[in-house]
Amino acid sequence: MRQINQPAYHHGNLRRVIIDAALQAIIESGPAGWSLRELARRAGVSHAAPAYHFGDKQGLLTAVAAEGFAMFADTLERAAADVWEVGVAYVRFAIDHRPYSEVMFRPELYRADDPSITSARERAANVLVTSAGTLSPSPEHDRLTTIAAWSLAHGFAGLWLSGALPESADGDPEALARSMIRLVFGAMR
Structure with a gap:
């Protein structure tokens, strides 16, 4: 009814x-x-x-994840020219598109092998890996640098969205993310 x-x-x-x-x-x-x-x-x-x-519900969440990953990849690709801004774009996407993010990074909710997801996820991953590679102190540290950069952006976005950071109430997430990323990775450049 x-x-x-x-x-x-x-x-x-x-x-x-x-x-x-x-x-x-x-x-x-x-x-x-x-x-x-x-x-x-x-x-x-x-x-x-x-x-x-x-x-079924998993099929619907697969469509949500596919759409989210495509938008996410587009967002990261637009920022790709500036390594610092890739991290900020990540945070901005998570905050501005929260329901997508809540699905995209929980592959148990959807069909992770769906071609529409794998294609967009690979596009986004390519930007993240390429950007993190420019921050890496050496080629043998590329994977660790990528994981660290991803963890920093993803963790910060999660803390911001949960309200765990005092700045979440009335702060500027992009400015804080930008400063934090530069602080953590600036010494590596």
């Missing part, structure tokens, strides 16, 4: 409507806190519509 104040879905891109409803559900209750039936009710569509388009 449709909620009284929710308009019925009539026409348009049903796939997009369902993905948008999933993103809203992720914001409200996380990636695991809802069912496809509940999502259909939220979107004002038949309970069979999400299953028809995505198969």
Whole structure:
């Protein structure tokens, strides 16, 4: 039964409507806190519509992750000319696109071997690896430098989003991330 104040879905891109409803559900209750039936009710569509388009919840989260990784790769590629800004772009993406990030970095939620995910994830990884390589003190440390840079950006974004940092209340995440990245990796350059 449709909620009284929710308009019925009539026409348009049903796939997009369902993905948008999933993103809203992720914001409200996380990636695991809802069912496809509940999502259909939220979107004002038949309970069979999400299953028809995505198969199951894992299929829907695969579509969310694929879209997220494509947007993430685009964001990182735009920043690729400046190694410092790649880390800032990572943080900005995680904060601005939180529901995507909550799914993308939890591969147990989706089909990680889906070609649409692997392609975009590889694009993003290429930017991260290439950028971190410019910070590495030597080629044999490239992998460790990549892991350290990724951990720094990802960890900072998680701390910011959780409100664990006092600056999260009214600070500028990009300025703080930029300063932190320069502090940690500046000595390596």
